[in-house]
Amino acid sequence: MPDFDVAVIGAGAAGLSVAAICSGLGLRTALIERGRMGGDCLNYGCVPSKALLAAAHAAAEARRAGRLGIRLPEPEIDWAGVRAHVQGAITRIAPNDSAARYRGMGVEVIEAAGHFTAPDELEAGGRRLTFRRCVIAAGSSPVVPDIPGLDGVPWLTNETIFGLEEPPGHLIILGGGPIGLEMAQAHARLGCLVTVIEAAPRIAAREDEELAEGLRAALLQDGVTLREGVKLARLEQLEPDSHAAEAGVVAVLEDGTRIAGTHLLLAVGRAPRLASLDLVAGNVEASARGIRTRADLRSVSNPRVWAVGDIADPEGIGPRAFTHVAGQHAGVLVRSMLFRLPGTKVDYAALPRVTYTDPELAQIGLTEAEAREQGHEDLRIHRWPLAENDRAIAEGRPEGLVKLVVSARGRLLGAGILAPRAGEMAGAYGLMIGRKLPLSALASLVLPYPTLAEAGKRAAGDFYAPKLLSPGVKRLIGLLKRLP
Template sequence: MDRYDIAIIGAGAAGLSVAAIGAAFGLKVVLIERGAMGGDCLNYGCVPSKAMLAAGHAAAAARDAGRFGVRTGPVTVDWAAMRAHVRGAIAAIAPNDSIARFQGMGVEVIQAAAHFTAPDEIEAGTRRLRFRRCVIAAGSAAVVPDLPGLSGLPFLTNETLFELESPPEHLLILGGGPIGIEMAQAHARLGCAVTVIEAAESIMGREDPEAVAALRTALARDGVAFIEGVAATGAEPDGEGVALLLADGSRIAGSHLLLALGRAPRLAGLDLPAAGVEASKRGVAVGRDLRSRSNRRIWASGDIADPAGIGPRAFTHVASQHAGIIVQSMFFRLPARLSYAALPRVTYCDPELAQIGLTEAEARAEGRCAEVLRWPLGENDRAVAEGIEAGIVKLVVDARARLVGATVLAPRAGDWAGIFGLMIARGHKLSALAQLVLPYPSLPEAAKRAAGEYYGPRLLRPAIKRLVAWLMRLP
C-alpha cells in the first residue's frame, strides 16, 4: 500500500491549490481526479461562460456602435467561430492545470474515481492509498430537480450547454440566479430568444433589489423575457423541444431547456461513512479551520465544504481562500478561522453586479447598518463620456463609519471589488475611500463620490462653518 503525506480528491480549483502548496513544502502529495483536470471552473463554468459572455458583449457593442457615430451594418453571429473562441480560452488556460505541470511540481496524479475504505485510506481505481492527511475537494454539480415529466427529456446544465453545435432557437432557463442570468444575456446577445423562469418573486433574490431592478431593465433591453414568482410544476415534450408547465396554469415551450437552479456537493461515491466523515446535503461538515468535525485527519475545501455557522460558498476565489486556511490549519497547526465578511461575488453580465460584504438588507438584519450612501453612475463623468446610463454604487456603513458592504452595478464592477474587500477586511473607515486619489475620469470615482456623501453634510454643520470663519481671520 502506498503512503502519502497528503491525498487530495478532486483536481478543481480547490484541490489544485492545495496540491501546489503541499508540493512546494516538499510533502508527498497524491492528487486524484476522475474527470478533466481543472474541474468545473475551467471546463464547464467560469472560463467557458465568460468566454461566451465576451462574444455576446462584442455583438452588443457592434449593434450599439451607431450611437457613437460608428456604422457597422447588420451584425451576424458565426456560432461555430464563437464556440472555437470558447474552446480556445479553455485550451489556453488548461496547461496551468495540466497533469504534466503538477507532475513537474512533484505531485503524483491518479486519474480515477476515489472513495474511502477507512479513516486513513482511499481506493482510487485499482490502488489503495494510505494518508496522513486528506483534503476532499470534489466540488459540486448542477442541481437537477425532481420535476414531473423531466426524466427522459433533453435538458442542459452548465456541463453540456457549451457543447451545442448550433444556437438554440428559444432557450428556456429554469432559475434566475447568477448562472441563469449570465447565460440569458450571453445567448440573447448572440441572437437567441431567451426566457428566464424564476419561482421566487425576483431574479437574483439574494442581491440588492435596487441594483437587480436596474439589471433586469438592462437584460430586457437585450431581449431577455422573465417569468418571476411562478414555479415550474412539470415538463413535457414539445415537438423537438421541451415545454414547462407552470403553477399559474400556463405553459411555455422552447427549443432547449437549461437548468440553473444552483449547485449540490458531489458527495455520492465517496463513501464518507467508511472514513467517519460527517456530511449533509450541504457538504462535508467542517469547522472554521475547514477540518472535518468527525475525522481530524481530513479537511474539505471548495464547493464541497460546509463550514460551521457560515455554510458553503460555490465560488472559485473561495477555493483559493480555503487553500490559505488549510496552509495555516494543516501545515502549520495555527488557529485559522475562515471568514466571509469581505467576500466578493460578481454576476458577470453587462453591467456587472458585484456585492462585497453585506447587502443593505443583511446589514440591517444584523443591526450593523447605520447609513446607506448612493451615487448613480449616470452622474460619473467617465460614464457620461462612454454613454453608460445604468449603474449605481451603494455603500453600507456602521455606526463607527466603517464599511460593511458595497453593491456596485457597473461595467467591470468586479474589478472594483478589491478596494471594498480590503476596506472591510481591515476595518477601514469610510474616510479612507473619501480621501483616496483616483485617476480622472474613471468609473470608480463614483464610489469616492458616494463616500463623500457621508462627510459632506457633516462638514457643513453650522458649528464647523463658524470654526472655518474664525480660522480664516487668523493671520
C-alpha cells in the first residue's frame, strides 16, 4: 500500500489549497516544501508588494490632498517604518500558511526538497515516499536574463527587493509588466528615482492599449522615467570616479544611452521551477513553460501526476502566473483527480488580472485586440470615463475608464477598468462572462449611489440606448401615451 494517497510538492498558494482539501476529505496527504511556507505570494510577491504599495499610496494621497482643500507638508518617508509595515503584513498572515496549521489539519508536512525517484515515488528529507497521486505545485521563479555584464553587477528580483535596509537612490527596473510597474510606482512615491526599461514598444504590452496609456500618464506624473521600445545592450559596474558616487550599475542601451543607478531590479518574467524535480525519473513531461498537462491538469505522460499553479502548462491553454489561478486549479483538481468527473477542464474565459498600481488596471476576459484576433466580428466597444462618474468627481479622481467589449448580440466578451481599486470591481464582470449572462443583467443592475461601479453600468446601458431611442420605439410610445 502506498505511503500517501496524495503527495503535494510545494507549499505555495496552489499546494496549500490542494493539501487542505485532500486532507479534509480524509486522504493521507503529504506536503513537501523546501523553502518558506506560503511560497512566493506570501513571502516575496502579493503580500509584501501590496503592503509596500499601500505605504506608497498613503504618501501620494498626502501630496495630492490639496485638491480637496487640505494643505499638508511633504510626507516624511520612514523607510524602517515602511519595512516594518511590510514585514508585519507577512507575519500576520503567515500563521494561516504555517506548517503547524497544516499539521493540525492532519497533513504530514515535510520541510525538505522533494524529487521523483520513480513514477510513483518521491524522495524528500532522506525518506522514500510512495504515492497514489502526486500534485506538483512547485511554482515559478523570476527569470534571470542573459545580459552581457549581468554577472559583474549586483541585481535584485522580487525575492530580494523587499529586504533592502535603505531605499534605493535610483532604481533601474528591467521590464514594464505588472511587477515592474508596481515596484516603479511604489518606489517613486516613496521618494526614489526610478527608470523603467521596456524592450516592447510600450509598457503593459499585454493590456488594452487605451487603458495602458492612462496608466502610463499616471506613472509619469509620479516621476517614473519610462524608456519604451529600447533594448539593453549590456550592464556595467559604475566606476568609483563617476560623478554619481552612490550608483552601482550602469545600463547601456543599444542606442548608446547610459543610465546610472544604485540598484537594478529584474522584472522580465517568470520561469517554472523544474530543475530540481528529476522529472525524467517520474516519467513527467515538461516544456519550457511548465509541466505538460491535459485541460484537466493531469500529466500527459504519467497518469498518477497532476500539476497546479504557475508550474502547470495545460495543452492549448498555457500557464498563468496568478495566485487566484491557484485557487481555480484546486477546484479543477477536486473534480478531476478526486471525484473523477468527466469533462472537467481549466477555463480562463473569465479570468481576471490586475496591475495594482494607482489607478489599478484590471482586465477580465478579452481585450479589444484579443477579441479581434480570435475572429469575433461586429464587436461593440462601449466606454464610460470616470470624468463622467459622480463618485470620481466628488473625490477629485476623475482619471480612468471602464471599457466593455461586447458581441453584436449583447454578450460580454471582456471588460477593462482603469480606476482606483479597479480590482474590487472585477468580480461582477467575471461572473457575467463566466455564467454567460446577457449585458442587460449589468445594465439593469441596481447599484448604490454614488459608486465607481456605476461607470460599468452606464457603459452597458449605452449598448441598448440606440434601440430604446429608435423611431419604432418612439412611435410605440406615441401610441401608448393615448391609453388611459
